[in-house]
Amino acid sequence: MDHILKNRFGRNAKVSVRRYRRLVDSIYPRAITDGLISSNMQKLIFYAISHPEKLERIGEYLVSRMSRDLGRLRFVQVKIAVEAMDQLLQSCHSSPSLPHFSENHLKMVQKLLESNNPKMEQLATDSFVTFSNIEESSPSYDRQYDFFISKFSQMCHATTGEDWRKIRSAGLKGLRGVVWKSVTDDLHPNIWEKQHMDKIVPSILFNLQEPGTYFVCMIFFFVVILHQLDEPSKPSSLFDGPFADDPNRDEGPRTLSDRCLRELMGKGGKEGKYFVLNINPFESLLQASFGSLRAVMEPVLKHMDLHQHWKPPPLFAIHVFKAIIYSIQSQNSYFVIQVSELL
Numbered sequence: 001m002d003h004i005l006k007n008r009f010g011r012n013a014k015v016s017v018r019r020y021r022r023l024v025d026s027i028y029p030r031a032i033t034d035g036l037i038s039s040n041m042q043k044l045i046f047y048a049i050s051h052p053e054k055l056e057r058i059g060e061y062l063v064s065r066m067s068r069d070l071g072r073l074r075f076v077q078v079k080i081a082v083e084a085m086d087q088l089l090q091s092c093h094s095s096p097s098l099p100h101f102s103e104n105h106l107k108m109v110q111k112l113l114e115s116n117n118p119k120m121e122q123l124a125t126d127s128f129v130t131f132s133n134i135e136e137s138s139p140s141y142d143r144q145y146d147f148f149i150s151k152f153s154q155m156c157h158a159t160t161g162e163d164w165r166k167i168r169s170a171g172l173k174g175l176r177g178v179v180w181k182s183v184t185d186d187l188h189p190n191i192w193e194k195q196h197m198d199k200i201v202p203s204i205l206f207n208l209q210e211p212g213t214y215f216v217c218m219i220f221f222f223v224v225i226l227h228q229l230d231e232p233s234k235p236s237s238l239f240d241g242p243f244a245d246d247p248n249r250d251e252g253p254r255t256l257s258d259r260c261l262r263e264l265m266g267k268g269g270k271e272g273k274y275f276v277l278n279i280n281p282f283e284s285l286l287q288a289s290f291g292s293l294r295a296v297m298e299p300v301l302k303h304m305d306l307h308q309h310w311k312p313p314p315l316f317a318i319h320v321f322k323a324i325i326y327s328i329q330s331q332n333s334y335f336v337i338q339v340s341e342l343l
Contacts, residue, residue: 020054023047024061027084028077036080044084045091055097058088059104066108070115082108082123086130099140105131106143113151118163121155125170125177132177145178149196152178156203156253168207168253175200192295201299207253209316300324 026040048055066081085105092098109131112124128148155171158164179200182191190196300320304310309317 018057020044020047020051020058021061024058024065024084028080032074032076035076036083041084041087045088048088048092049095052092052095052097055088055092055095056100056104059085059101063104063108063111067111070111070120075119078112078120079123082112082127086127089131089134093134094137098134098136102131102134102136102140103143110147113148118161118167122163122166122170125152125155125174129173129177132181145182145191146196148174148178149199153199153203156207165252171203172207172253175203194295194298197295197299201296202303205300205303205320208320209254297324 023040023044027037027044029035029037044058048058062081062085066078069075069077069081085108088101089098089105092101095101105127109124109128112120112127115121152171152174155167155174158167158171161167179191304317304320309320
């Protein structure tokens with residue numbers, strides 16, 4: 001397809017538009033309120049699979065369009081670009097050009113996170129989780145996740161705005177995506193470094209206990225103690241019993257964390273080799289060597305000291321350490337004994 005443009009002499013000049021750009025442009029609807037055109041998206045995917053050398057350019061063009069639409073506050077078009085990038089990422093996961101396309105995908109996610117728009121941050125987080133589930137056949141030697149760790153940790157501590165709970169939940173999902181992507185990639189062992197764990201672990205712990213729930217926890221603690229006094233021969237646990245799962249419930253950050261803890265204690269929480277959003281945040285952290293386990297425990301103990309969670313009744317500390325103990329794999333069970341060295 002050729003477009004007729006006026007050159008500097010006022011004459012008509014034919015400018016050829018590259019095919020991949022035409023295919024990208026075709027996925028956008030004419031009406032600003034409509035969504036992505038699925039039939040044209042399938043054509044773009046087929047072209048990207050048939051011409052893997054064009055995948056990087058497709059990603060660059062989508063990011064440039066998304067950046068322009070984001071600056072003009074055209075959020076519908078931004079969502080279309082993100083959806084297109086996610087579909088291409090999933091469909092072209094075996095492409096030799098995937099590492100370069102992934103870099104463009106991460107640039108898009110970073111631009112959305114830098115917008116400081118709550119809805120765009122949630123959209124970026126969902127897209128990053130999609131990226132974290134992709135197994136890349138070709139390694140990326142210079143990829144870093146420092147920005148994403150810092151940004152997702154910041155989102156976990158959101159306290160203002162109408163959507164602060166959703167932002168916290170998105171931050172938790174983003175951190176789990178970073179951890180999962182890092183531990184499944186041999187080229188990124190630095191996720192266990194102190195500078196990263198000092199951001200990830202406190203962000204998780206911060207959301208396991210919301211302000212205003214302390215007195216409720218105290219009442220629950222004393223009820224358990226009285227129950228033990230009435231029936232001393234019957235062992236009890238603070239977390240016995242099934243967890244009532246309601247899919248229609250709007251989960252906040254604490255509810256999400258509590259659900260993850262209870263699911264871990266009940267059935268392990270992890271299914272298959274792909275990352276699942278409803279697993280315990282500690283599970284992906286604690287499936288590692290003793291050195292990695294120690295890297296997690298040190299910020300946990302530091303957090304308990306700073307926030308004085310050892311004071312009786314230490315309900316929150318019991319909750320956290322019971323989750324940690326149940327998260328440790330059987331081959332690393334000796335860590336439960338060796339952790340006393342840190343105390």
